[in-house]
Amino acid sequence: MTIHAGLTRHWLPLSIDGTGVRLSCISRxxxxxPIVFLHGFGSTKEDYADVALHPAFAGRPVFAYDAPGCGESECADLDRISIPFLVKTALAALAEQGIDRFDLVGHSMGGLTSLMLAHQHPERVASFTDIEGNVAPEDCFLSRQIFLHPHEDPEQFLEDFIARNWAAPFYSSPLYATSVRYKVRARAVRGIFESMVDLSDNADLMEKFLSLPFPRMFMYGEQNNTLSYLPHLAANGVELAEIPNSGHFPMYSNAPEMWRRIAAFQARAMNPHLQRRPRAPDPTPSGTRMCRPKPFGEN
Structure with missing residues (x-):
């Protein structure tokens, strides 16, 4: 079915390590x-559907899908889902779509999935926009809750997770939290979160990110501009994109600026003579800037 400025909705059946998966996709x-989008935990492919409405992306092929266990996508064994499983899913989906080389955009869980995919196959990625995807242990402010607030019942863990995030003092947190129960299956959460924490703590993600041989942009909301590694990213050639009036979810809080920065970055990636030198965050910004407090009992 074709809707929304030329996007087509379709299903993509796959087998990932013997597990049946049926992806709900949008493409053009x-x-x-092509531009390939991978969404974050508790989000869906529709986070990126407005790409079809922005003139800066007119005529570009696009592809996004709901990760297994998320949105409308299905997975025969929710306990199998993890970041490595999601990487294999992405590679299988790209193969089925006939997508070889592409610009990559990933948010949060999708940013970490994108990083692992790009590390394995750097020759296939033309540019990478990482929207607060995990590159260090401090990024596990959502996923580490599986250890900080454990519960044997996955349904109750998800309900408690929703309540904590609804009350969090960040842009769009209530909007995000109220829809999580409709966008992810409770039994998929543990495998996703535990693998995110394990990779963030033990897989040298920063080294992987900095070693990628193509243009990279790290996007973050102004509420998170105290992330300790931002100057290190800038010093190592990563373009930084701070999104005003936003926290972890710029696609909800300030989508116009998010799309503007992605379009400008991809244009520079396609035209190297337009490249600009990355700039570190201003150490003495004017006005009041919010930082990420220790969330929900995290030490």
């Missing part, structure tokens, strides 16, 4: 490099 045909 076009010319030039």
């Amino acid at each position: 045909e076009g010319t030039g490099l």
Whole structure:
């Protein structure tokens, strides 16, 4: 079914390590490099559907899908889902779509999935926009709750997770929290969160990110501009994109600025002579800036 400025909704059946998966996808045909989007935990492919309405992306092929256990997508064994499983899913989906080389955009869980995919196959990625995807242990402010607030019942853990995030003092947290129960299956949460924490703590994600041989942009909300590694990213050639009036979810809080920065970055990636030198965050910004407090009992 074709809707929303040329996007087509369709299903993609796959087998991932012997587990049946049925992905709910949106895509658009076009010319030039495709843009591949991977959504975050508790979100869906629709986070990116407005790409079809922005003139800066006119004519570009696009592809996004709900991760297994999320949104409308299905998975025969929810206990199998983890970041490595999601990487294999992405590679299988790209193969089925005939997408070889592409611009990559990933948010949070999707940013970490994108990083692991790009590390394995750097020759396939033309540019990478990482929207607060995990690159260090401090990024596990959502996923580490599986250890900080454990519960044997996955349904109750998810309900408690929703309540904590609804009350969090960040842009769009209530909006995000109230829809989580409709966008992720409770039994998929543990495997996703535990693998995110394990990779963030033990897999040298920062080294992987900095070693990628193509243009990279790290996007973050202004509420998170105290992330300790931002100057290190800038000093190592990563473009930084701070999104005003936003926290972890710029696609909800300030979507116009998010899309503007992605379009400008991808344009520079396609035209190297337009590249600009990354700039570290201002150490003495004017006005009041909010920082991420220790969330929900995290030490």
